[in-house]
Amino acid sequence: MTQRIISAGLPAPRHLFLSGGKAPSVLNAQPPKYKLPKAEFINCVKRLGGIAREILEEPELIDFFEPILRADFQALETYVYHPTTPFDIPMTILHGLSDIEIAYQDLLAWQQETRQPIAIKRFQGGHFFIFEHLAQLGQLFNQALIR
Template identity: 45%
Template structure:
């Protein structure tokens, strides 16, 4: 069995990738990690520093993930995937066999203001609405937004205040997913090639920032395609 560790996007939780479950290959097990301030960890303080988030994810990974495994992250989750992979390589813990980074420009490309995390409420909600992916039932409900907004702002702050530090390229293969109507350009996706010693693959899909949910069958088929070979290689050792 190949384990696929899934890191959620800003404002998400461990159930964010539940829609993939019905399409995922039977030989791939989805493992979702829960960040503080949501789900069963709702009463823990939200984290607003990306390094603290990565430290938390690393501890969860060591305790809950068996090998072989790969990591998938969309948007904020893609950046966390990249940083977590570096922490893993430096730690001596066995590395993932593959990384899937989705809906995210390469780490070296600076995020420019205006930043979402400190926008006034109405402007903030309109920006989230424009991204898609968040139901209007939540965005238009003050009580639900009161629960949802703090984690969303905390996640945006963590990513928007992140400062890129050049590191040696990862020794892990990377596949990049982008949407053709998202803000991430092909050139910004191609810049991921500087972060791995392997040649990267870029897969473009029709859709905006949350294109992954329009293409669940295609995305999960790509998981199977890339991880099938890795599982065979792993089992031969």
């Protein structure tokens, strides 16, 4: 998205906060989850957390959300990285310490995408740690953006 903004001649973001994902240059070595059979796919989504138990226990809601979730996974898992000139934008990478999907070295690769030094901020919690740290994240965003 940032590349499109800059290519369109629009003002570049002042700061990028990135969460829940490996750097785009990191190849996905795992088999695609979006192709899993329904039961396996739903179990994968459950392991990540972030979806209310009430939704996961209601078959009609699962039927509604499953294609949306699969489309999200497909977009991420089929993305093809094309290196571009690194941005001149500060980046803060946010990561849940218990996020089993993303290794620390996969976060370090974000440095390839900017000429500015990246900052990696790690928080207690899994993939959806943000819900448990809203106040801290608000402070972090505020500090970075008022400079």
